Amino acid sequence: MLRDIEETIETLRSINMKLNPAKCSFGMEEGKFLGVVVIGNGFKANPDKVQAVSRMPSPLSLKEVQTLNGRFIALNRFRANHAAKSYPFVSTLKNCLKKAYFKWTAEVEQAFQEVNKCLMELPTLTAPYEGEPLTLYLSASDIAVGAVLLMDRKNVQTPIYYVSRTLSDPETRYSMLEKLVLALFYAARRLRRYFQGHPINVLTGYKLKNVLSKPELSGRLEKWGIELGEHAIEYKHRPTIKGQVLAEFVNEVPQHKEKESSSSEGSGAGLRLVNPEEHEFTYAIKVDFKSTNDEVEYEAFLAGLRIAKQLGVKHLETRVDSMLIAGQINGIYEAKNDVMASYLSQAKNLICQFSSFNIIHIKRSENKLADALSKLASTNLEHFAKDIRVEVLDHPSIQQNQVLVIQTGTESWMTPIIAYLSSGILPTEKAEARKIKQKALNYQLNDGVLYRRSFLGPLLRCVDAEDANYLIREIHEGICGLHAGPRMTVAKLMNAGYYWPGMHLDVVQEIRKCDSCQRYAPNTLRPKNEFFPVTSAWPFQKWAVDIMGPFPEAPG
Template structure:
């Protein structure tokens, strides 16, 4: 088909949450004939553009890739979006101003979309561009890998309180959402460690054997993989606790993800760190009263032998030394003691159970 340099081409745009699509068509004898179609997967910040700005970005993308057609012909942008108003408004953001300047060299006409026609092809291209995991980012592919228990954790520190959020997902897709609030101060790094430890404890209680954990804290992930040197004593204790807890699982993978892919857990952690009451739905809000690495004090049990050992052996088991003189001595001393609930008391001590026993003169050993 011959191309007339004076002919007007039409451009149809389509966008979704993750992709852009554009189709350039020409009218010939009342029929529309596609010339080119292009598509692009949006990355990171591009996905957070407002929907109208995504259409403007799609127009810029089409003008860059089909520059020859845009320079030599008039292009009608067929859309139901107010693109001309968006690109010319004085309060536009910096990127929109840059797009407007870039598009200023072309002869563009903005016409309303009155029928579907080639728009159906543009929509179809958007749908096909994002099909399967091959178009996902490596981070998204890692998150969407099926067959394993998945744990998403995040911590939050505010001037009021500290809190963490947990989302625990089974291989079948069942989720447990939990927000935990701390009644004591923590640093930002400590809340990230607390979130991971509490999440691992939850996974262990549900008998998960193969766990894939995700955190947006680079410090925690790099400490776990030993890529970062640990200098702070506090983080060393936390990391040791994480290493010991990981032994409860057959496999444990800890990966870092961006905040945009961890937004749900981030919201849970902010719920826990603020004074929010009356929560509804399947979110469990609990309080933590102690640090995960807090050491519990306990008395050391002395199991050696002392002067009481032969007396206890005689009172409990009737065992006496082979030496007759030593045996008489143990019997004499044992008359001043008794065993109550596994503990040895002098008979002169006031004890409720000793009141029923016959007391004798208090003889010092």
């Protein structure tokens, strides 16, 4: 410490700067510095600033609210989710642009009292060591997003910095995943010095890594993903919370809710079969396996087709309240999911067995009887009347996809990128791991196949060296080959949807091996090497000048 003080004093002398001795303190274990109280194991909030807020009465004017917000800003670093807690005061300022419209409501007063209680228990922050791994927790709500940066020493999590910001009106309509990515993006900008000097472990219950690596990202997610790619960020599943301060922070994150139809007693669906004579047959379908709402709707639809087939129906008209099923059967919607595609294929196979078939989408209000049957089926079978037929499905109507074991090829340039995108595996060397992270931003893994992202074109499929040689020969001298030059051959390869690094050099080397190009290439008269002028030792020999004798003397 003495060396540091000596170096500081010498620097001040060199620039002719003087210090006020009344405001200087050296060798102190605890003291006020830059608005905070520095202690041995970290720093905490200035008690004078905390008392200035706690002793302040409830504001009675717009000027006092502005003063209160200004005092809160000095303590934001120590407050978890301070943007959400200060939102009532900020909204009061927004709604009271003029003094005549000022209104201090009971809701704002309650929030003010809760904030005063939190100020009495502000945590002690600490500073990390050089290169120490840090952990980041994210928070998102309807009005604000936040994050807390902390470190884990001896199984004790200690906070380093709290950041938070309110959401604008368009941002409030983001999905929960987009809000969490926005919180991470905002934390990376605010805490840039920590993100650049330390590896960051983001602990969350959401799969942010999969969202940022999808090719169908929106513009803002892709922009955020590119900027976050420069940092050493790893996404991990959130474990149990160890500290009380962190537990209060994470409890404000809404829990992720899967849209599943299965309950503790199973799912249900209802069917009504009506013949031309207005005779009605009611059926209740109970699903005893885990399924989503769309899968239950398809199970009820397939069960109705099977029952109609067993009754010998030739002409069938189906009315469903699921727009997804009606759109996919009529060809309006596309079944992108493998499960939905399997259901759609099986439904079309059953529809082909009828002489005529028609499906109509109706409103849910017009299908109240079938909905009532589905609710009864999901509760208990004992509530049914005797004239209602019950069918229990204990397994899906579609077959599960079989997984076949295939042999993987040799390692190529794609192997480390695929390993990182699929499993998050990185090389042990830090420099090589950073290169892989930077490269992975330009690639996308879809169904086990690696694709290269392009700026204005579609995704380009990545190939290894063996496939690259075959593609070059096929484009250059195949059935439709023109024996074009390297530049046109590379352009055709990319237009065909393929990519690998070093395409131009590989094409040049492969074209040099082409026998037809070597035999029938145009014979150029241009010399292979450049000409260099050679000076002559006898300068007058160039013009054939012969001196016969001495020059005559000039007159004068």
